[in-house]
Amino acid sequence: MLKILLLVTVLVYGVTGQAPAVRYEVKKGVDVCVLAEFGLLLSVRYPKVDNTTGSSPLMFRGGSNMVVTGTCAEHGRNIALMDINDNHELGMKLTFTRNETLPHRIYFLSQFEVWYVYTQNRFPNARADLYGTQGSESVSNIEWFQAPEEYSYLCRSEQRRTLVKDVDIVITDVHIQPFEVKHNDFSDPMECAMDSTPVPPTTRPPATLKPVPPPGHFNLTDKATGDACVLLQVGAQFSIDYETESKGTQRATFYLPSDATPTGTCGQNSTEISLAFAENCSIGATFDVKDGTFTVAQLKMMYVERPPLFPGANVTNETRSVTYNLMEGPLADLGKSFRCNSEQAFPFSSAANLTIYDLKIQPFQVVNDTFGEETVCEFDVTTTPGPTTTPEPTTTPQETTTPEPSTTPGPTTTAEPTTPGNTTTPNVTTTPLPENSTTTPYTPTPPPAEGKWHVTGGDGKPCLLADSEIQLQLKYNVSKQETKTATFFVPTNATASGSCEEMSSSLQLEFQPGNFSLQLGFAKTQPPPNNSKFVLKSLRLRYQEDPSIFDGTITPDKTVDLEKGFLNLFETEVGKSYRCESKVEVKINKSAEILFRFTKIQPFGVEGGKFGEESVCSEDVPTIPPATSKPAPTSQPQHGGNGGAIAAGILVPLVVIIIGIAGFMYYRRRRGLGAAPYKSL
Template structure:
């Protein structure tokens, strides 16, 4: 089963034909002061299992009529929480946190109900499911987060598409004029559009048997406020398996650093690097800390094309390990298995997800593949030959002494 194998092919069915309204909500405290403003358009594409053990997809838009029951302004010991309720036991919630200079959405939680016979008439499991995605992108305090262009949030069985977003937490009953735009808004002036009508026949690039060049090295950074909290330098090449005319064709393609935008998040024990190659491929690297070492725990890849997109995830990795405060370095080509039909090749990797100072890499810890064993081998061989020569000379000298003794006798 695709879902069991974490190989989710999701159709964006009829997004452009759907009339998606933006919902607008406010959350107020006990004194009736507004603490959270939110306005956005959201489409959800959900993959579910049918009674005939097949995988189906439905696309559902958040309506303009919603409620905020369960939302909280928070306080000194409680973080703000936005809960948007709609439909038949559907909800979208966002958990916030802050420090003196920035605030962030720590997690987006989407709850949906497959017992809704209108949306899931043939669902095998009639129950409520929860999809969680950790985000953590910092937003300057006293600013409204704005993103007119599409932002895609992916989990195993749900793809969420957001646009025309305006979000403000810790509002203190004022409408803030200062806006903090997402990276897509900052890099283009083209007016946003409703997502295109797409169907999913295959989720990887057009198959080709032509070899591709070694990928260019990209330099990427993640910021926490105004400070660099994660640095990475690497070349990336993806290799996907496609079924074409009954034959499996492996298709390699490179991540182009010249058109790739890097975002992510950092905290004390986890870090995320998200690379978005011109809205065609998103590669996410999740790092964590264990026993004073950091390592790469998860890689998530989303590939888009004209007919749809697909997502692959491997969350059971233990790669790129180095001491916290140092950087990991590996010049050799490495292979990361994301799924049975998608691999990531990395080249000339240097990464530091924790303890970055002055936006420079700290002491590098080389990977095992980079360690040069030529000198030790040569030295060992030379020492071995020297020992043999000494032993031969010793036995020859001893034999001569014995021969001299016999002649004297």
């Protein structure tokens, strides 16, 4: 009977990757003091008798056989514990910590452990010596599920994590409150950023190399007339994580071939087209008509994880199907085509991503088998004039150094027009300026290029703009006693995604190697109509310790998941953009730090795809260097003669003689009084 139940568990939950939520309570008497509700599915790898590795799905079912114990945070204590035992075969321990953080005290899950007993039913064909023993894995020094103590933490989104090496977990529908439980129920929730409704994320990083191969050209034909009813030009890059035969995880990256086979249907109000390739792989799109225009309603991807696209895959012949429901506005009028050469990224799931480029589509009212008049996406139209102005400061110092004797006025006159002209006041105080004052000609070293990213809203227009140079400093272990720090920049071509809501917005940057994901969460400080300011509220960083970045790591490919909440950084009025060229450091924990420079961000109130009025950070407020306060001589040059030089030639020696005589007389007087002689200066 248990085998049948386990099989049902695998079939039902192994496909969906989720388990039903179970409620857990720690009580003191009749009062609940620690409260949690979530679904948890484990995937445990174990050695089998044939020297292969098996994988067993385990799930907490709840019911009368489950016992929940723990410790309440009484008398001001900042630790709460929950211990769950499911029929003496499966269990977990959760440790919650509360930190003193003004104006709120923040809690989070600081330690998590799961344990399991090896049985023949749960771990078939395992090594004989394992049966009856207990296995476990735990993670500590984590900061999962952060919230203020007066709130509960709520996150309906699926969260996947690897504990150490043999246990993967899938957590869903998380609702917890380990402190300040009132009336035996959850308080008002603080919802995670991942629960924000996703919108089609796009990004246009500067100088991004086009993927290969070039775009393919496809069409659908109306069977009744023999004429083309859909015209499509598109290039696509697929990036999909999959399980290998050794139960590890790899990422497959491949492209849509130009000879993919198009299939689909043409209609007056809805059109579907699908491109099939490489045996059981396809990408499709559905287009709908609305008010004389057409939109893309849904993208769909289907694939089977097997070679050659997925080398070394654990072949199950299971067809995976994922969809992406878009909220784009109208693409073009009926009878016209839509073109967008810029790259657009679509994260179907945490494991499957699609990047489209060189797109041109006309799904309705095709005439004479040719594209109609183009409607071009604004990402192809908008240009950034900023970089064209950067050479200007390098030419100004060369002009001011021509009058060689006048070295002091040179830097003074240069600094005054440069600061307001470029509004980059940190350059006045950074290292290039001393080089300018001593080196001719002035050749500053350019800083690493900042990334330029944006998120698109439901109307098809940018709703979040972000330019920044982001540096990560991450400590890792090269031995049990020694650590190193990996320091690198977020690449400018990192894939951007995110969401825009009334009170919150988010930007997520993903890049390789290391499966890096950096999420910035923004929030308005007050609800309407008083939502006058926004802040950077939270940061979340996820990555794997890829040896190509973390040289010598003793935990290669270890998954790290860090969160930092309640930051209240970058405070700016809604509708304006925050600008700060100075360095802003954010310490997530003792092992991770993020540095922002040359930052310009606007997460709310974007109009016309452009930044609003700038609000400059206090670090960038200009301070006048001492040299600029020294007045330049202006009286003598007005006459154009050399009278000043003659007067100086007479007055300077005369003053020296007078000072010398006075000093000699004072010296003689001091000696006469028995004073000690002057020391040499």
